[in-house]
Each structure stands twice: as structure tokens, then as C-alpha cells.
Amino acid sequence: MTTSPSTTIFRRGQRLACACLAVAALGGSLAGCVPLVVGGAAAAAGIGTLALDRRSSGVQLDDQGIELRAAARIREIANDNMNVTVISFNRTALLIGTVGSEADKQRAGEAVRGVQNVRGVVNEIVVGPALNIARRSNDAYITTKVKASLLDASDVPANSIKVVTEGGVVYLMGLVTRREADRATDIARGISGVEKVVRVFEFVSDDGQALPGGVGPSQTVPGTASGSVPLPPMAPLPAPAAPAPAPAPGVVTSPVR
Template sequence: MQNTLPIKLFAAILISSFLSGCGVLAVGGVVAGASVMADRRTPAVQAIDKGIELEAGNALGKRFGDGAHINVTSFNQKVLLTGEAKDADVKSQASAYVKAMKNARSVFNELIVGPNSTFTARANDSYLESKIKTQMIFTEKLPSNSMVIIAEGSSVYLMGILTQNEAEIAKKVASNTSGVKDVYVYFDIISEAEKTRLEKQGKADESQPNSAPQQ
């Protein structure tokens, strides 16, 4: 029984390495490729999101040290803070810092006031995230690569750019996953017409891999 968690975690990491790409994943003779779509964010916004995560993550880590364990997730410039803060003041300061960042258009502070989570708890969170993403990628017509999944204990947070129908499916898939108690969604809802436009744009970008400006 002592080796159960490491084995599960290894499997989760292996699955995630497949799911994060745009290739075809074959498991047990079943091929999953149709549901793996390109990220609906523009490359510029993806870069901005990564910058927000790195800047805020490093700054908050230096400011609070062991007084907090803060995960910063940015998707389409909407920023989610999860983890733990030792008191309400630290939680408030973390939120204020991110809100002051010029590229953050909205901030959702879901920090829990309490002691930092253990390594085992964080490993379980990673496993749950991968388990949900596995379910997402095997769900027909669900753009799993245009979503991000964050698990904290039995709570799951979903961010992404989806149609209303896709959003409802994604929330249902997450809610029905074993180990999940609550699901919170922070989606940007788009129309079917906008979905079509973004998918056409994504295909055009894929056909021009060298179209980025040269330095």
C-alpha cells in the first residue's frame, strides 16, 4: 500500500505529458485525437499568461516565504490564486499584488487561510488534475487544450475559453470524477460563431509555423 501514491503519481505525470501535446493518444486500443484542439488563446495572450504566472509566483514566494503556499494560474489574463495563506492579511496582500499587475484583467482569490499543504496533499492534487484531464480528452468535442484544471483537495477550479455547451459538459465531467466534491468555473463563454472563427485561425497558425516576427 505504501507504493500506491508514487505509482499513481507517475501514471498521472505520464498521462499529462501526452495530454499536453496535440498528438494522438492511444490507450487500450482506443485512439483519442479529435478532442485535442489547439489553444484558443492567441500566442501573444499565452505569453502574457505565462509571464503573469512567473512574475506573480516569484514575487509572492519572496514576499511571504513559508507564510504561504500560493499557486498562480493565468488563463486569458484571468488570474486564479489557490493554495494556503497563514492569515487573512497575507491572503489580502496576495490579491492586491496581482490586481495591480497591468496585464491581469481579473483576479479570483481562492486561497485558504491555514497551514501550508503537505507534499502528499499536493501530489494527490496533481493526480486528481491528471485524472480529470484524462476524462476531458476522451469526451467528444471538448477542447481540452483550451482549458486548465486546478485541484486543491476535493475542490476543482476550471478556466478556459468555451461555448456554453462545452462549459456545461466540462463541469459535468469534472463533477463526476471520483474524489471531486466541488467544482468552480471561471470560463470565458464564446458563441458558436466565435468558436468557428478561433478554430479556423488556429488551423491557419499551424500551417504557418515560421510566421512569427524575426528578432
Template sequence: MKSIRMLLMVILTANLLGGCAAVIVGGAAVGASAVHERRSVGTMIDDEGIEWKVRSALNGDKNLSSQSHISVISVNEVVLLVGQTPTEAFRQQAGVLAKGVDKVRIVHNELTVAAPSTYMTRTSDSYITSKVKTSLFKVKGHDDFDPTRVKVVTENGTVYLMGILYRSEAEDAAKQASRVGGVQKVVKLFEYLD
């Protein structure tokens, strides 16, 4: 009951603050997941802000945003762009816009020049992501491995793995992800502790 009251207080406060609602709710989500993270809480909050700012920058380019499907993910100030744009020029522009956002250290521009993916493809990608996340609980042999530290993103059957891991953890996580049905390819975008 206390947590419901707390949630209602957060929502009420967020509504009163108007434009700050996304930051407050994002901050609450960050706080809940911080227990398992190797990123600092400050970096987790920065990542939420980076994602929002990159999306805003992309949406500010009306030609790009109206003709493209782009997902933005930030982990430890490393940005991943996935999706589709109709031209190479749009793909490059998206990368430039992402790099221009404050605190972004690296941009992995994995956009493809193609028509936007279909609803069915996106649904399949979501299903693959959930299967990969679940399968990571099978990774064994590491004292400190926590599968919730691995960010999993799927785009058109390609699985992108992000996070801060030891190399052996990353290798085993990638092997496990590659065994999941529907996965076409696994791309490791980890930062390593060793």
C-alpha cells in the same frame, strides 16, 4: 532526430541567454500547444509571463512566501490563486500583488486561510487533476469541443476549470469533472464565447 537537434539548439541558446531561458522554453511549450487553443499565441506567451511575474511578486514578500503555499495560474490574462496562507491579511496581500502585475485583467483569489497542504494532499490533487483531464475526453455532442482547451487545477479536492468555451461546452465539462472520484467541488472560471 531533427526535433532532438532543434531541442538541443533551443537549450543551448537558452543557456547562452541566461535569464531568458524560462521565456524561451515557455515559448516553445506555448508554440506546441497553440494548435488547440482559442487564445492567440501572443496571449499564451503573456500568460506565461504573468504567471512568472506574479510568482516573483509573491516571492518578493518574504513573510508571505515563507509561510504560504500558493499556486499561480493564468489563462487569457485571468489569474487564479489557490493554496493556503496563515492569515486573512496574507490572503488579501497576495491578491493585491497579483492585481498589480501588468496585463492581469481579473484575479480569482481562492486562497484559504489554513496551514500549507501536506505532500499527500498535493499528490492526491495531482492525481485528481490527471483523472479530470482524461475524463474530459468523454464530453461529446459539441462539434468544436477540445478537452485540451480546459485548464484543470485541483487544490484540496476542489477542481477549478478555466478556458474559453461555449456555455454548453463548459456545462458539460463541469458535469464530467464532478463525476470523477475524489472531486469535492467544481468551480467554473470560464470565459464564454456566447
């Protein structure tokens, strides 16, 4: 029986694929299989980061959902002068960016306040012109420097602190002790280019218990432990004339110049 050229090529491809799989299976003992080792290390690092975060896994998923839902809310009311970013930590939503009017700032705050699972809003939006590319690039650089400096400090829980920079202002969010908050603030304030540090911290004791002016460790929300959390439908947007939302109970927001 005559074999067509296309069939021969296909069979050669099958043999080559089988050979590659065999090499991959033995890769643990071969010096040339660095990607396999690196991938394993990266996965382990990801697991370590998750374990060191003081939020429960369910709350971390909630925070991701809040950011997605809040971004959708902002898009619904956005105009040419609205450039708003929402960052969620422990179900507290921080709003940063620029808008063209005080009314737009209030509208953005109320829109995010209506997102499922948000327990408080810290509205740090600035009324003014949007930042240019140079300033945004500088903000990204500052954020990288602050994160690296926190990681270098052995007495700061870097994986429990979220760092965001907007217009030279560094925002720190996290579940920390008062000593850790002061230490992280000093580190951020010492970075070149930082104009101000705003702390959006929730305080815990050394053993993880709630302290006055802060809330304790997050509890896993029922139904979120599986790691698959469907996002619930959004509630209707509130009226634009509603008053500005207050910060979440227990959240300490303090600018440090």
C-alpha cells in the same frame, strides 16, 4: 611523419561522428530510427495543441509571463505560512493555495493584481494550514484524471480548458460555450475524490463571439506576434491595506458542489 596516439583517437572519433550523421540522414527509411519519428510526432502534437487553443499565441505568451511575474511577486511577500500558486488564462489570474491570515490573502491578491497584463484576479486562497504531501499527490492524481476524461470526451475542447486541483477542489479555466462549460463540469464532478468544482470560465458563442457573462476570443497584443515578448518591469507593490481585487470583468466564477 609520425601520428601521435591522441591524434589517431581524435580522427577515429571524427569518422564515427560522420557515420552517425549519415545514418541519421537516412533514418526516415530505416526501421531502427524510432526516436526520429517520435520526435517529429511530438513536435506535430505540440503545434496541434497550440492551434486548438482558443487563445491567440500572443495571449498564451502573456499568460506565461504573468505566471512568472506573479510568482516573483509572491516570493517578495511570502512568509512561512504562505503557499500560493498563480495560474493565468486569457490574462485572468487565479490564485490558489493556503495562507496564515486573511491579511496575507489580501496582500497576495493585490500583489498579483499589479502584475503587467493582468486584467483581473480570482482569489481562491484558503486561510488555513498548508496541504501535506499526501493531499498534494492526490490533487495531482485528480488533475490527471480530469484532463484525461476531458480529452476522451469528443464534445469538449480539452485544449481550451485549464485544469487545476487544490485540496480536492477542481478549478476549470477556459474560453468555452455554455454547453461546453456544463459538459466539462459534469465530467470533472464525476471523478472520484473531487469535493467541488469551481468554474472560472469566459463564455463565447458557437462562432466565437462574446456572450453576456463572458468575453470573446483574445486579440493578439501589438508586438507579441513575433513570439519573443520581453517581460516589462514590475510596478511597485501596492499597500497591504488595499481592498481585495474583484474578478476580471466577464469572468464567471461559480462553485459547483
